[in-house]
Amino acid sequence: MIVCVEGVNGSGKTTLAGALLGMWTYGHARAIDPVQHTVFGDTVRTAIMAATGLMADAETLAFASARLHTAGMLAATRCPPMTELLVLERWAGAVVAYGTVAGASPFLLRALEGSLAGALPVDVTVLVDVPGDVAEARLKRLGDRNRFETLGGGYLERVRRQYLAWASIRQVPVINGQQDMATVAGQVARLISDRVAASGHTTKESA
Ligand SMILES: Nc1ncnc2c1ncn2[C@@H]1O[C@H](COP(=O)(O)OP(=O)(O)O)[C@@H](O)[C@H]1O
Ligand SMILES: Cc1cn([C@H]2C[C@H](O)[C@@H](COP(=O)(O)OP(=O)(O)O)O2)c(=O)[nH]c1=O
Structure with a gap:
């Protein structure tokens, strides 16, 4: 069972992933965070974070490359059994949402989204949605922020809107991330159970 949690910085993805586990x-x-999961991805991420004046297409390709390398590294466990849970913090949606806001080519984004979708059989994808100013306030409290997290609530709101547009087109369920974490996790666990049931496994094996 592969579950992907999408959302802007500060939406609660890491907290949700911990709750699901x-x-x-x-x-x-x-x-796992597919960008940082491999040494290659971690190195690419460090280079992206340190870069100034990176072209949007180059930046988007670099993020997608880090994620695709993780898919390759997971090849042995490509289709984990339904009893095994792998939670991905962001996958194809991030490429589209962040890439669109960065100004990347829509043709490139479509191609990369397709590559990522084909690279790992994700069973359940959810978007954890919070307004940009809520995400910004949470990140401020945390301190230590990457360069995407210092761009402010207006930036996070633009990414959020691209995420919502993407979720609407792809029929990805949108979870209200302003609810308490037990409620958020309960709603996602329900979607996972539904998916397990649809696969024909007994409910004994579901979350
Ligand atoms: N549903 C929630 N309600 C209130 N605070 C939350 C909620 N989810 C996460 N947080 C807090 O927001 C901050 C960012 O959460 P985190 O899970 O790290 O987000 P992300 O991984 O999406 O960047 C953390 O301090 C976390 O405790
Ligand atoms: C352009 C772009 C940016 N980003 C942003 C969002 C994150 O701030 C950062 C990715 O770093 P990552 O290590 O995945 O997550 P985080 O720092 O949130 O724990 O870059 C993408 O994830 N994908 C993209 O395609």
């Missing part, structure tokens, strides 16, 4: 009692469970 805690609720999963049917087998092995882990959460």
Whole structure:
């Protein structure tokens, strides 16, 4: 079972991933950030974060490359059994939402979204939605921020809107990230259970 949690910085993805792992009692469970999961991706991310004046297409390609490399590294466990949970913090949606705001070519974005979608069989994708100013206030409290997290609530709101447009087109469920975490996690766990049931596995194996 591969679950992808999409959303802007500060929407609650990492907290949600932790909650889902805690609720999963049917087998092995882990959460990864596909950008930073490999040494290659981590190095690429460091280079992107340090770069100034990076062209939008170049930046988008670099992020997608880091994510695609993770898909390759996961090849051995490409289709984990339904009893095993792998939570991805962002996947194809981030490329589209952040890339659109950065001004990347729509043709490039469509191609990369397709490559990412084909590279890993994601079973359930959700978008955790919070307004940009709420995300910004949360990030401010956390301190230590990457360069996308210092662009402010207006920037996060623009990414949020691109995420919502993407979710609408792709029929990705939108979860209200302003609810308490138990409610957010409960709603996602329900979607995961529905997916397990649809796959024909017994409900005994679901979250
Ligand atoms: N549903 C929520 N309600 C209130 N605060 C939240 C909620 N989800 C996350 N937070 C807080 O917001 C901050 C960012 O959460 P985090 O999970 O790191 O977001 P992300 O991984 O999307 O950047 C953390 O301090 C976290 O405790
Ligand atoms: C342009 C672009 C930016 N980003 C942004 C969002 C994040 O701030 C950062 C990705 O870093 P990442 O390591 O995935 O996450 P985080 O720093 O949020 O824990 O870059 C993408 O994830 N994908 C993209 O295609």
